[in-house]
Amino acid sequence: MPAGGWRARLRNGDEVAHLMALLFGLTLALLTTLVAFELVVNSSLARHRFGWSFLTGQTWDPVADQYGAAPFIYGTVVTSAIALIVAVPLGIGAALFLAELAPRRISDALTLVIELLAAVPSVVYGLIGVAVLVPLMRQYVQPALQRVAGSIPVFTGPAYGVGYLTAGLVLAIMIVPFIVSVVREVLLAVPREQREAALALGSTRWESTARVVLPYARLGVFGAVFLALGRALGETMAVTMVIGNRPEISASLFAPGYSMAAVIANEFTEATGNLYLHALVEIGLVLFLLTMIVNAFARILIVVTTRRGTAA
Amino acid sequence: MTRVTASPPIARPRVERHATGAEAESPHPVKIATERVSLFYGGKQALHDVTLDIGSNQVTALIGPSGCGKSTYLRTLNRMNDIVPKTRIAGRVTLDGADIYAAGVDVVALRRRVGMVFQRSNPFPKSNFDNVAYGIRVNRLASSRGDLRERVEASLRRAALWDEVKDRLHESALALSGGQQQRLCIARALAVQPDVLLMDEPASALDPIATQRIEELIYELKRDYTIVIVTHNMQQAARVSDVTAFFWLGKLVEVAPTEQLFTNPREKLTDDYVTGRFG
Ligand SMILES: Nc1ncnc2c1ncn2[C@@H]1O[C@H](COP(=O)(O)OP(=O)(O)O)[C@@H](O)[C@H]1O
Ligand SMILES: [Mg+2]
Numbered sequence: 001m002p003a004g005g006w007r008a009r010l011r012n013g014d015e016v017a018h019l020m021a022l023l024f025g026l027t028l029a030l031l032t033t034l035v036a037f038e039l040v041v042n043s044s045l046a047r048h049r050f051g052w053s054f055l056t057g058q059t060w061d062p063v064a065d066q067y068g069a070a071p072f073i074y075g076t077v078v079t080s081a082i083a084l085i086v087a088v089p090l091g092i093g094a095a096l097f098l099a100e101l102a103p104r105r106i107s108d109a110l111t112l113v114i115e116l117l118a119a120v121p122s123v124v125y126g127l128i129g130v131a132v133l134v135p136l137m138r139q140y141v142q143p144a145l146q147r148v149a150g151s152i153p154v155f156t157g158p159a160y161g162v163g164y165l166t167a168g169l170v171l172a173i174m175i176v177p178f179i180v181s182v183v184r185e186v187l188l189a190v191p192r193e194q195r196e197a198a199l200a201l202g203s204t205r206w207e208s209t210a211r212v213v214l215p216y217a218r219l220g221v222f223g224a225v226f227l228a229l230g231r232a233l234g235e236t237m238a239v240t241m242v243i244g245n246r247p248e249i250s251a252s253l254f255a256p257g258y259s260m261a262a263v264i265a266n267e268f269t270e271a272t273g274n275l276y277l278h279a280l281v282e283i284g285l286v287l288f289l290l291t292m293i294v295n296a297f298a299r300i301l302i303v304v305t306t307r308r309g310t311a312a
Numbered sequence: 313m314t315r316v317t318a319s320p321p322i323a324r325p326r327v328e329r330h331a332t333g334a335e336a337e338s339p340h341p342v343k344i345a346t347e348r349v350s351l352f353y354g355g356k357q358a359l360h361d362v363t364l365d366i367g368s369n370q371v372t373a374l375i376g377p378s379g380c381g382k383s384t385y386l387r388t389l390n391r392m393n394d395i396v397p398k399t400r401i402a403g404r405v406t407l408d409g410a411d412i413y414a415a416g417v418d419v420v421a422l423r424r425r426v427g428m429v430f431q432r433s434n435p436f437p438k439s440n441f442d443n444v445a446y447g448i449r450v451n452r453l454a455s456s457r458g459d460l461r462e463r464v465e466a467s468l469r470r471a472a473l474w475d476e477v478k479d480r481l482h483e484s485a486l487a488l489s490g491g492q493q494q495r496l497c498i499a500r501a502l503a504v505q506p507d508v509l510l511m512d513e514p515a516s517a518l519d520p521i522a523t524q525r526i527e528e529l530i531y532e533l534k535r536d537y538t539i540v541i542v543t544h545n546m547q548q549a550a551r552v553s554d555v556t557a558f559f560w561l562g563k564l565v566e567v568a569p570t571e572q573l574f575t576n577p578r579e580k581l582t583d584d585y586v587t588g589r590f591g
Contacts, residue, residue: 104397193434196392197497201447202424202504211450212436 036288043282045275054282060247060263062271067279069286071247075164075257076287079239080232082168082253083175088225090172091179098180099187100209111184117177126241129170134161134242137169142254157252160244165253167243171235175228182227186220186302187213223301230295234287236261260287340367340554343508343538344389349403351384351393358384361403362564364557368507371530371539373553373570375546376585381562382542383431386510389540390426391419407508424451427506431513433493435485435500440477443485443496444468447504463503471499472529491522498529509533511541515548527552546586550574558582 046054046067057068094114098107138161149155190213198208214221244256245266260283271277344366351359358381366372374382387393388405391412405412412422424447435443444464447453454460464481468474473495477488485496494514501509511530515523530539530552543549549556550570557567558577566573566582577583584590 191434193430193432194436196395196428197430197434197436197500198446198450199395200390200392200423200428200430201450201500202420203447203450204420207450211446216437 036285039281039285039288043278043285045278046282047278049275050279054279055286058249062267062273062276065273065275067275069260069279069283071249072258072260072263072283073286074249075167075243075259076233076261076290078164078253078257079167079171079243079259080229082165083171083232084225084229086169086172087176087179087228091176091224091228092183092221094176094180095183095187096209096214099184100205100213107184111181114177114180118181122174122235122238123241125170125174126238128173129166129238129242133166133170137161137166146254153251154253157250157254159254160256162242162244163252163254163256164243164250167239167257167259168253170238170242171232174235174238175232178231179224179228182224182302183217183221186217186224189220190216219301219304223298226294226298226301230291230298233294234261234291236265240265260284340370342366343368343408344540345404345406345409346385346388347404347406349385349388349401349405351381351388351402352400353396354398358562359388360561360563362559362562364564364567366538366540367555368538369534369536370554371534371541371552373549373556374540374542374559375544375549375556376559376565377590378544380559382544382559383512384562385559386428386512386540386542389508389510390423390428392423392428394419424504425506426508426510427501427504429494429497429501429509429511429514431516433490433497433517435488435493435496437484437486439482440468440485440488440496441481444499444503447500451504453504467499467503468496470502470533471495472525472532473499489522491518491525494518494522494526495529498526502533506537508538508540511539513542513544516543516545523548546574558585560585 050057050067054067054069055073056070057066058070059066059068060071061067098111102110138159142155142159142161142165145155146159194212194216195208198212199205203211239259240262243259243262245258245262246256247258247263248255250257264280264284264287268277268280271280342365346362346364346366348361348363349359350357350361362381362385374385376382384393388401389407389412393399393401401413407422407425411417436446438446441464444467445460448460448463454463465474465478468477473492476492477496480487485493488496494517498509498514515526518526527548530541533539534554541549541552553570555567556570556573558565558573558579558581560581566577566579568577573582574586577586
C-alpha cells in the first residue's frame with residue numbers, strides 16, 4: 001500500500017480502527033515469521049547431519065539415531081491424494097446441487113448442516129473412523145476391492161482395516177463439507193447476468209451450470225480444492241487414529257503407514273536425543289512450508305475469482 | 313413461478329386495444345400480444361393489467377421512470393422472470409398467437425425464439441468466437457465446424473462487429489470496449505436465429521458514439537426482427553422506435569406511434585413525462 005494511501009486514511013477519521021487492524025496484521029505476520037524461524041533453528045542438527053537426504057531417507061530408527069522423512073512425506077501425500085480423489089467430485093457435485101438446483105430454503109438448511117459438520121473436532125472423525133470405518137474396511141471393502149481389482153498393486157496385501165486407504169477416506173469425509181461450503185459460495189458469487197445470458201440463449205438449466213457458471217467460477221473452485229488439500233495435509237488426530245503408524249513406504253494402500261503430522265504428535269513427547277527432536281522439528285518445517293504454499297495458492301485463487309465476480 | 317389465470321377463458325373481459333398501427337392487415341402484424349398481464353414479486357405487484365400488442369418487424373420502445381416495470385414487462389416476454397423466486401404472473405402472453413405460459417410450453421425453445429440483450433453487457437469470459445458460438449452449440453444448430461464458423465461470422469456481420477474482431481476471434485471478449493461487448497452480446501443473441509429481440513437499456517452504459525452505433529444497428533435489424541427496447545432516454549426512443557409505450561407505476565399509460573406519442577399524446581401524464589415535467 002502506498003504511504004499516501006494510509007496517511008490519507010488516518011486523516012479521514014478511522015485512524016484507531018485502521019491502526020488496530022494494521023497492528024494485528026503485523027502481529028500475525030510476525031508470529032508466522034517467528035514460527036518459521038523457530039522451526040529452522042530447532043531443526044539445524046538434523047539438517048547438518050542428513051542434508052537433503054533427510055527428505056529421501058526411508059529409515060526412521062530412533063535407536064540407531066537414523067532419521068529419514070520419506071515414509072511420512074509419502075503417507076501425507078498419499079492420504080491427501082486419496083482424500084481429494086474421493087472428496088472433490090462429491091463436494092463439487094453437492095455444491096452444484098445446493099447453488100444451482102435446490103430451492104433456496106432447502107439449500108440454506110442443508111448448507112447450515114454441512115457447515116456444522118465442518119466444525120466437528122477431528123478427533124470425533126477419528127473415532128468414527130476407528131469404530132465404523134476400520135471394521136468396515138477390513139471385513140467388506142478391502143476384500144471386495146481385492147477380488148475386483150487385486151491385480152493392481154495398490155489393492156493387494158492383507159486387510160488390516162487401518163492404513164493409507166482408510167486414512168484417506170476419513171480425510172475425505174472431513175474435507176467434503178468444507179469443499180461443499182466454499183464451492184457453493186463461489187458459485188453463488190457468479191453474477192446473475194451470466195446465468196441469465198446463458199438461459200436467454202436457450203440453454204437448459206444444466207447447460208448454463210456446466211458451460212457458463214462452473215467455468216466462470218473455476219479458479220475459485222480450484223481455490224476451494226487447494227484449501228481442502230491444505231487441511232488434509234495438516235490433519236493430525238484423525239489420521240493418527242486410523243493410518244496404522246508404521247514408518248514404512250508400501251505400494252499397497254491397504255498397508256499401514258504414517259504421516260508427517262501423526263509422527264510429530266506421537267513421538268514429540270518421547271523424543272529423547274537432540275537429533276531425534278531436531279528431526280521431528282524438521283518434519284514440522286517441511287509440513288509448514290507445504291501447507292503454507294498450498295494455502296497461499298488457494299487464497300490467491302479465491303480472492304482473484306471473488307473480485308472478478310463482483311467487478312464483472 | 314406459478315401462474316394465475318385472471319379469469320376463465322370463456323368469460324374473459326373485453327380488452328380494449330389501443331391503436332398502434334399493429335392491426336392484422338398492416339405490414340406489421342401482431343407478433344407478441346399481452347393481455348391483462350399482472351406480475352407479482354412476492355406480495356408486491358410490479359405490473360398491473362398490461363395489455364399491449366407488439367407488431368412484427370418494427371421497434372417498440374418502452375419508456376417510463378425508473379422502477380415503473382419496464383424491465384419486468386420485457387422479461388415476461390421470454391419468461392426470464394421464471395427464474396426469479398416467488399414471482400407470479402396473471403394474464404396472457406402470446407407469441408404468434410400461442411400462449412407462451414401455457415402448460416407444456418418448452419421454455420428453452422421459447423427463449424431461442426425470443427432473444428435478449430441486457431443492460432450491462434455480459435459476455436462470457438471466453439473468446440469472441442466462443443461467445444457467439446455458445447448459443448449455436450447448445451442448440452446444436454450447426455451441421456459442421458465450417459457451418460459453425462459461417463454462422464458466427466454471419467452473426468458478427470449482422471451486429472456490425474465483424475471488421476473489428478475478425479483478427480481477434482480467439483481473444484477474450486473481455487478485452488473489447490464496452491460498445492463492442494454490447495454488439496458482441498447482440499451478435500450472440502442473433503446467432504440462435506430468434507424472431508424477436510428484447511433489449512433492456514442496451515446503451516445506457518455506453519458513450520455517445522457507441523450508443524449511436526447501437527442505434528444504427530437497431531435500425532438495421534428491424535427489417536428482420538421484431539424489436540422491443542427499454543430505454544429511459546426519450547431521445548433514444550424517439551430516434552429508434554416506431555411505436556412507443558409509456559409505463560408508469562406498473563401500468564401501461566399510453567401506447568402510440570412514436571411521433572404521435574411525443575408530439576400529441578392522449579394522456580396528460582404522458583405529456584408531463586415526455587416534456588420532462590417529472591421522471
Ligand atoms: N427481483 C425482484 N424482486 C422484487 N422486486 C423487484 C424485483 N425486480 C424488480 N422489482 C421491483 O419491481 C418494480 C419494477 O422494476 P423494474 O421492472 O426493474 O423497473 P424498470 O425497469 O422500469 O426500472 C420496482 O419497484 C422494483 O423494485
Ligand atoms: Mg430496468
